[in-house]
Amino acid sequence: MAKATTQYVCGACGYTSPRWLGKCPACEKFNTFAEELLPAPVTAKSAPKPRFASSKAVPLSAVEREKLTRVPSGIAEFDNVLGGGIVPASLVLIGGDPGVGKSTLLTQIAANLAKDHNVLYVSAEESCAQVKLRCERLQVTGEKLLLLNETCLENIAENIGENKFVVIDSIQAVYTEELNSTAGSVGQVRECATRLMRLAKSRGVTFFIIGHVTKEGALAGPKVLEHVMDTVLYFEGEGQENFKILRAVKNRFGSVQEVGVFEMTESGVRGMSDYSALFLSDSRGEAAGSAVTPSETGNRCMMVELQSLVAKTAYGLPRRMSLGVDYNKLIVLLAVLEKRCGVPFFNADVYCNAMGGMKLSEPSVDLAVCAALASGAAGKPVDKYTALFGEVGLTGEVRGVAFADKRVNECVKMGFRRVILPNKNLPLCEKYRNKIELVGISYVGQMLKYLDLK
Numbered sequence: 001m002a003k004a005t006t007q008y009v010c011g012a013c014g015y016t017s018p019r020w021l022g023k024c025p026a027c028e029k030f031n032t033f034a035e036e037l038l039p040a041p042v043t044a045k046s047a048p049k050p051r052f053a054s055s056k057a058v059p060l061s062a063v064e065r066e067k068l069t070r071v072p073s074g075i076a077e078f079d080n081v082l083g084g085g086i087v088p089a090s091l092v093l094i095g096g097d098p099g100v101g102k103s104t105l106l107t108q109i110a111a112n113l114a115k116d117h118n119v120l121y122v123s124a125e126e127s128c129a130q131v132k133l134r135c136e137r138l139q140v141t142g143e144k145l146l147l148l149n150e151t152c153l154e155n156i157a158e159n160i161g162e163n164k165f166v167v168i169d170s171i172q173a174v175y176t177e178e179l180n181s182t183a184g185s186v187g188q189v190r191e192c193a194t195r196l197m198r199l200a201k202s203r204g205v206t207f208f209i210i211g212h213v214t215k216e217g218a219l220a221g222p223k224v225l226e227h228v229m230d231t232v233l234y235f236e237g238e239g240q241e242n243f244k245i246l247r248a249v250k251n252r253f254g255s256v257q258e259v260g261v262f263e264m265t266e267s268g269v270r271g272m273s274d275y276s277a278l279f280l281s282d283s284r285g286e287a288a289g290s291a292v293t294p295s296e297t298g299n300r301c302m303m304v305e306l307q308s309l310v311a312k313t314a315y316g317l318p319r320r321m322s323l324g325v326d327y328n329k330l331i332v333l334l335a336v337l338e339k340r341c342g343v344p345f346f347n348a349d350v351y352c353n354a355m356g357g358m359k360l361s362e363p364s365v366d367l368a369v370c371a372a373l374a375s376g377a378a379g380k381p382v383d384k385y386t387a388l389f390g391e392v393g394l395t396g397e398v399r400g401v402a403f404a405d406k407r408v409n410e411c412v413k414m415g416f417r418r419v420i421l422p423n424k425n426l427p428l429c430e431k432y433r434n435k436i437e438l439v440g441i442s443y444v445g446q447m448l449k450y451l452d453l454k
């Protein structure tokens with residue numbers, strides 16, 4: 001019988017087994033086993049392992065600064081998200097739902113890069129003819145663009161050659177011969193990603209790796225997939241909207257708050273510079289239950305509209321649903337409005353949504369969520385030209401937030417006439433007083449009174 005070369009390891013506790021197990025006998029967790037290569041056996045006869053020259057500790061001041069020369073990708077929005085361009089010898093993982101445009105985006109970037117560099121596009125999912133068809137549709141040509149239809153990692157490595165930029169579409173379709181499990185399994189994805197990382201660092205190759213996401217929206221595969229990457233990006237777009245958002249969730253060379261907004265057109269994805277009005281609806285100011293907040297994501301600020309629908313509940317237990325705003329935050333803000341300001345929600349179903357598929361996680365959106373909810377409950381619209389920002393505490397106080405001046409500046413730029421903000425942030429924003437009306441508040445109740453929502 002052939003000697004086994006692989007083993008199964010529990011991802012949670014490290015327990016090893018010669019065969020796959022559903023439940024780990026050591027830590028009793030389910031579904032944690034993944035295939036791994038067996039380490040080479042150590043025998044008395046085996047030659048001692050050659051040791052690499054050991055590194056010496058050096059004082060911080062003696063370390064020479066390495067100059068990062070970033071390579072522009074040809075798509076400004078993409079460069080922004082990466083933190084100012086592509087860092088050589090880095091690994092960039094791009095995840096997203098099927099059909100969101102990952103292959104399209106990377107085909108365009110590969111073609112742009114191929115004007116000056118040697119680029120290899122490894123298509124493990126589509127044939128070369130299909131990629132060519134896409135290139136024709138996108139009207140891109142790359143003199144130095146090589147296409148490869150291959151799923152075996154060993155063959156891909158052989159084909160890298162002199163190419164300094166390699167696109168792998170996708171990591172879940174690639175397998176290594178040394179593991180028996182099928183492509184896309186946890187063990188395969190982990191092993192392939194680790195090998196690509198070694199290739200990137202040892203040969204100075206930049207890899208753009210496409211990754212699939214699971215039903216829940218996380219990258220399919222082991223967590224180590226994200227650990228070995230330098231940059232992890234998510235490409236997302238809600239429903240039929242033809243604009244997509246690229247966001248960084250991990251970046252060793254830039255801020256993770258960056259987002260890039262793209263438009264999906266017949267001729268490919270196009271970066272949008274005028275994105276701020278995207279997240280506002282036309283009916284703003286007419287219907288009750290909507291409020292606008294300047295949201296700071298990375299180095300840019302955009303106006304986002306929050307909408308709420310407050311309806312009388314038909315059942316004993318009221319429903320709460322939230323899109324784009326944290327569900328728990330919604331519950332807390334409803335409780336604050338009810339207890340501190342006397343707005344009744346106990347017998348109402350509440351739905352809350354951030355326009356355009358935006359995901360708002362910063363605390364500064366609290367005040368606008370409260371305004372949208374109270375407006376929805378009162379049935380009175382919030383003035384079209386009023387924006388709000390501020391963090392709301394459990395006692396109903398409105399706390400100061402970061403980047404207040406930048407937010408006010410964006411409100412001015414987008415033609416708003418009034419901004420309701422925390423008193424704490426007023427001093428920083430005084431310089432805008434001649435351009436926009438600044439309304440400082442300390443409690444949520446003051447906001448409700450000012451907007452006449454009670």
Ligand SMILES: Nc1ncnc2c1ncn2[C@@H]1O[C@H](COP(=O)(O)OP(=O)(O)O)[C@@H](O)[C@H]1O
Pocket residue numbers: 096097098099100101102103104105137264265266267
């Ligand atoms: N002939 C076409 N004309 C216009 N848009 C197209 C055409 N073919 C594909 N698309 C768009 O490209 C998207 C598919 O992009 P793709 O890059 O293949 O997605 P992914 O690789 O993320 O699965 C589709 O959702 C569609 O909107």
Ligand SMILES: [Mg+2]
Pocket residue numbers: 102103104125169
């Ligand atoms: Mg694809």
